[in-house]
Each structure stands twice: as structure tokens, then as C-alpha cells.
Amino acid sequence: MAQPDKAAQPHDTKGAAPALEDFGRWLFAQDCRFLISAAQAVQLPQTELPEVAFAGRSNVGKSSLINALTNRKSLARTSNTPGRTRQVNFFDLGGRLMLVDLPGYGYAQAGKAEIRQWSGLIRDYLRGRVQLRRACLLIDARHGIKDPDRAVMAELDQAAVAYQLVFTKADKVKPGTFEALRAASAEELARHPAAHPAMLATSAHKGEGIGTLRAALAALAVGAPEEEEVQQDGAPEGGESRA
Numbered sequence: 256m257a258q259p260d261k262a263a264q265p266h267d268t269k270g271a272a273p274a275l276e277d278f279g280r281w282l283f284a285q286d287c288r289f290l291i292s293a294a295q296a297v298q299l300p301q302t303e304l305p306e307v308a309f310a311g312r313s314n315v316g317k318s319s320l321i322n323a324l325t326n327r328k329s330l331a332r333t334s335n336t337p338g339r340t341r342q343v344n345f346f347d348l349g350g351r352l353m354l355v356d357l358p359g360y361g362y363a364q365a366g367k368a369e370i371r372q373w374s375g376l377i378r379d380y381l382r383g384r385v386q387l388r389r390a391c392l393l394i395d396a397r398h399g400i401k402d403p404d405r406a407v408m409a410e411l412d413q414a415a416v417a418y419q420l421v422f423t424k425a426d427k428v429k430p431g432t433f434e435a436l437r438a439a440s441a442e443e444l445a446r447h448p449a450a451h452p453a454m455l456a457t458s459a460h461k462g463e464g465i466g467t468l469r470a471a472l473a474a475l476a477v478g479a480p481e482e483e484e485v486q487q488d489g490a491p492e493g494g495e496s497r498a
């Protein structure tokens with residue numbers, strides 16, 4: 256996996272305030288510890304740290320993104336086989352932010368039944384988790400929002416969980432193709448009350464967008480510079496940030 260920071264820097268600072276960027280870089284360089292895997296709702300840990308969850312279709316790159324953010328090769332288990340992450344995995348980042356790797360949903364063989372199964376554990380997690388500050392909903396930049404994602408967006412709206420759309424595998428798309436997909440996604444997001452208007456394109460392999468996402472998530476952590484959080488979330492100039 257590439258060392259994201261250096262390669263990404265020239266394109267990676269747009270939209271994030273410098274103090275928050277610094278804090279994000281510092282935060283994600285802190286010790287990150289695997290805490291627990293929960294296969295059932297009763298196993299979800301009773302913790303108080305603010306949480307950020309990574310949700311998305313099987314194979315979209317959730318575990319890879321967590322590894323890229325924390326600059327670790329194999330903190331979260333990744334795989335070419337869809338469905339590798341089957342439990343809800345908790346990672347404590349520097350005692351300030353909990354990163355939560357969710358099982359993927361919606362790969363072709365399983366369809367609706369699999370979504371229902373996913374929903375059982377995840378719905379319990381999403382609905383009951385007061386410390387959950389944001390869900391990152393990962394979307395493959397080559398494919399855009401699909402029906403299984405729409406089902407989850409509806410769940411998130413219903414549970415009033417703030418979520419942010421994060422495109423993955425940006426290294427695999429041609430810029431021209433992606434712009435149209437991004438515009439269509441923005442239009443769709445506008446119809447969802449719990450969706451954050453800012454979207455971000457990332458590549459876990461090449462580092463694109465990783466610094467910006469670190470800054471956005473760091474704003475939710477214990478000890479974040481407060482005024483910067485307002486600047487990020489308010490996104491007064493144009494709303495969207497793409498590295």
C-alpha cells in the first residue's frame with residue numbers, strides 16, 4: 256500500500272482548515288488499537304468515545320480505507336473476497352475517536368436476504384449508538400450509488416444518523432467519467448435529510464483524499480479544535496470538497 260501523505264499533499268488540502276488538518280494528521284498518527292469484534296448486538300462495547308463508522312457494499316474498500324487513514328497495512332482485515340468483514344470491528348484511535356469497521360452488504364449472490372441479515376446487527380448498532388457521530392457511506396467511484404446503498408441511506412435517514420458519502424477507488428476512474436457520477440450523486444444526496452452535503456473522493460492505494468478525510472473525521476474527536484469544526488461542517492463556499 257502506498258504511503259498516502261506525501262503523494263496526496265498537493266491535492267489534499269482543499270476545503271480543510273490548516274489547524275484541523277494538522278490535528279487530523281497528528282490524530283491519525285496516534286496509536287490505533289483493535290478493541291473488539293461484535294457478532295451480535297449484545298457484544299457491542301459500552302464505550303464513550305465519539306464514533307465514526309464505515310459502511311458500504313462488500314468489497315467497496317472499508318477496511319482498506321481504515322488502514323489508509325491510520326497508515327497501517329493490516330489493522331483492519333482486507334480481502335479480494337467479498338464479505339471478509341463479518342462482524343462489527345472497533346478500533347480505538349489514540350483514546351479520542353473510535354473507528355468502526357462494518358460488514359459489507361449487498362453482493363450479488365445474497366441480495367435482499369443478505370441486506371436483511373446485515374440490517375439486523377447493523378440496525379441495532381446504528382439505532383442505539385448514541386456515541387455514533389457520523390457514518391461514512393462508502394461508494395465505489397466506478398459504480399456510484401446502487402440500490403443496496405439506497406436501502407442503507409433510508410435506514411440512516413430514519414435512524415437520524417448523520418452520514419457522509421465517501422467515494423473509494425478513485426485511482427480506478429477517469430476524471431471525466433467521475434464528474435458526471437459525482438453530480439448525479441450530489442443531486443440524489445440532496446433528497447436525504449441525514450446526508451452531509453460534502454462528498455469526498457478517496458484512494459486507499461494512492462492516498463487521494465486521505466488527508467482531507469482525516470481532517471473531517473478529526474473534527475469529531477475528543478479535543479478537536481472547535482472553531483475548525485464549524486468551518487468544515489458549515490462548508491460555506493460551495494459545500495463539496497474533493498481532493
Ligand SMILES: Nc1nc2c(ncn2[C@@H]2O[C@H](COP(=O)(O)OP(=O)(O)OP(=O)(O)O)[C@@H](O)[C@H]2O)c(=O)[nH]1
Nearest residue numbers: 313314315316317318319333334338339340359459
Ligand atoms: N484500486 C484500488 N483498490 C482498492 C482500494 N481500496 C480497496 N481496494 C481493493 O478492494 C478490495 C476490497 O477491499 P476491502 O478493504 O477488503 O473492502 P471491504 O469493503 O472492507 O470488504 P468487506 O469487508 O468484504 O465488506 C481489495 O482487493 C482492495 O485491495 C483503492 O483505493 N484503490
Ligand SMILES: [Mg+2]
Nearest residue numbers: 317318332340
Ligand atoms: Mg472489510
